[in-house]
Amino acid sequence: MRIAVLGTGSVGRTLASAFARLGHEVTVGTRDVAGTLARTGPDGMGNEPYSAWAQANPEVRLAAFADVAADADLVVNATSGDASLAALRAVGEDGLAGRVVLDVANPLDFSRGFPPTLSVQGTDSLAEQLQRAFPQARVVKALNTMTASVMADPRGLADGQHTVFVCGDDAAAKKTVTGLLAQLGHRDVLDLGDLSTARGAEMLLPLWLRLYAALGTSEFNFKIVR
Amino acid sequence: MRIAVLGTGSVGRTLASAFARLGHEVTVGTRDVAGTLARTGPDGMGNEPYSAWAQANPEVRLAAFADVAADADLVVNATSGDASLAALRAVGEDGLAGRVVLDVANPLDFSRGFPPTLSVQGTDSLAEQLQRAFPQARVVKALNTMTASVMADPRGLADGQHTVFVCGDDAAAKKTVTGLLAQLGHRDVLDLGDLSTARGAEMLLPLWLRLYAALGTSEFNFKIVR
Numbered sequence: 023m024r025i026a027v028l029g030t031g032s033v034g035r036t037l038a039s040a041f042a043r044l045g046h047e048v049t050v051g052t053r054d055v056a057g058t059l060a061r062t063g064p065d066g067m068g069n070e071p072y073s074a075w076a077q078a079n080p081e082v083r084l085a086a087f088a089d090v091a092a093d094a095d096l097v098v099n100a101t102s103g104d105a106s107l108a109a110l111r112a113v114g115e116d117g118l119a120g121r122v123v124l125d126v127a128n129p130l131d132f133s134r135g136f137p138p139t140l141s142v143q144g145t146d147s148l149a150e151q152l153q154r155a156f157p158q159a160r161v162v163k164a165l166n167t168m169t170a171s172v173m174a175d176p177r178g179l180a181d182g183q184h185t186v187f188v189c190g191d192d193a194a195a196k197k198t199v200t201g202l203l204a205q206l207g208h209r210d211v212l213d214l215g216d217l218s219t220a221r222g223a224e225m226l227l228p229l230w231l232r233l234y235a236a237l238g239t240s241e242f243n244f245k246i247v248r
Numbered sequence: 249m250r251i252a253v254l255g256t257g258s259v260g261r262t263l264a265s266a267f268a269r270l271g272h273e274v275t276v277g278t279r280d281v282a283g284t285l286a287r288t289g290p291d292g293m294g295n296e297p298y299s300a301w302a303q304a305n306p307e308v309r310l311a312a313f314a315d316v317a318a319d320a321d322l323v324v325n326a327t328s329g330d331a332s333l334a335a336l337r338a339v340g341e342d343g344l345a346g347r348v349v350l351d352v353a354n355p356l357d358f359s360r361g362f363p364p365t366l367s368v369q370g371t372d373s374l375a376e377q378l379q380r381a382f383p384q385a386r387v388v389k390a391l392n393t394m395t396a397s398v399m400a401d402p403r404g405l406a407d408g409q410h411t412v413f414v415c416g417d418d419a420a421a422k423k424t425v426t427g428l429l430a431q432l433g434h435r436d437v438l439d440l441g442d443l444s445t446a447r448g449a450e451m452l453l454p455l456w457l458r459l460y461a462a463l464g465t466s467e468f469n470f471k472i473v474r
Contacts, residue, residue: 139371143369144369179473184471222454222456223455225452225454226452229449232447236438242472244472246471247409
């Protein structure tokens with residue numbers, strides 16, 4: 023597949039290199055290509071400069087949001103929750119029309135410090151906000167309930183004996199995403215139902231953040247035992 | 249231990265009989281003893297009348313909220329979330345002072361239909377509301393993330409290979425609860441930290457409710473794979 027990954031942070035990078043390893047044609051999208059490549063210090067999360075990462079991952083292309091979706095089979099939203107709507111707007115309505123959009127972002131609000139709260143919860147979700155803003159996109163929520171390394175290499179944790187949730191209104195789009203998740207090594211893909219079920223998946227984050235603190239590691243995941 | 253279980257619904261009944269089976273002295277608390285015993289039809293959730301259940305569980309006593317805590321070592325809040333504060337008020341500040349209160353309730357709001365939303369979320373939780381209302385109680389949140397039968401008989405599901413969370417400010421109270429959970433058969437008791445971590449445990453409910461719908465059963469639980 024041709025996969026466009028929006029976001030140059032650790033989630034975007036980790037997924038992009040995993041998709042490339044699987045043989046997919048991957049382009050990372052960014053707001054400002056020149057600016058992304060010009061940075062020489064670590065980013066706000068302590069990641070190495072994108073240019074250094076790009077050198078180690080030469081098969082992954084970099085392009086502006088506006089140029090990234092035109093020929094993509096799948097668009098992955100790996101931007102931060104508060105930047106997601108702007109990123110998708112920069113990709114553009116035409117670029118997203120008919121496209122499968124795998125939304126892995128979380129609506130985290132760090133304005134009150136750590137742990138962050140959710141900027142949307144209860145009767146709405148980030149995934150639904152994106153779907154409403156781009157009604158012709160085929161939004162699927164998945165992977166937002168685990169750390170990037172577990173998203174991309176689930177077998178690296180307990181041989182993949184844990185669960186990934188899939189939420190969306192479009193059955194064919196969910197099938198495309200489910201196939202990609204299986205390629206990554208996910209063993210237990212659990213279809214929660216329509217896109218409103220993303221509320222539940224996103225509201226897992228407050229517990230995830232507390233587990234991260236209690237366990238002292240992000241290398242864990244939820245398994246639905248049944 | 250002497251255990252007071254507040255609430256005559258399926259959660260209260262299931263826990264009460266499990267505690268009694270373990271040899272604890274159990275009293276179920278209710279708002280109106282005569283009214284509880286007088287009902288002859290199933291309750292709103294389809295449970296058999298309390299009197300029929302009581303006949304099958306003669307070792308479990310029934311008492312008014314006000315009379316239930318005086319000699320209890322542990323008070324279990326198994327009322328519905330919207331009734332919890334009133335139930336604890338009926339138990340009384342003196343009855344709760346110094347007492348370990350195991351809060352298994354969820355702040356579910358059914359006023360908009362199914363699935364219910366949460367009446368408190370984000371920067372507060374039901375457990376914290378109860379703790380603030382009764383500062384001398386020693387509130388511990390646990391068990392609210394699974395169905396009653398899994399709370400009481402965890403080994404009945406995948407031989408207990410799943411997780412129960414414990415949240416609270418009082419280390420000794422958490423130890424008491426953890427011991428009781430181990431007696432019930434819980435293998436993986438995960439201490440999330442102080443009582444504010446109950447926000448995460450309660451915000452799991454929207455996902456729990458969607459899983460219940462997707463799986464067609466309440467016989468499941470979360471396991472934290474790490």
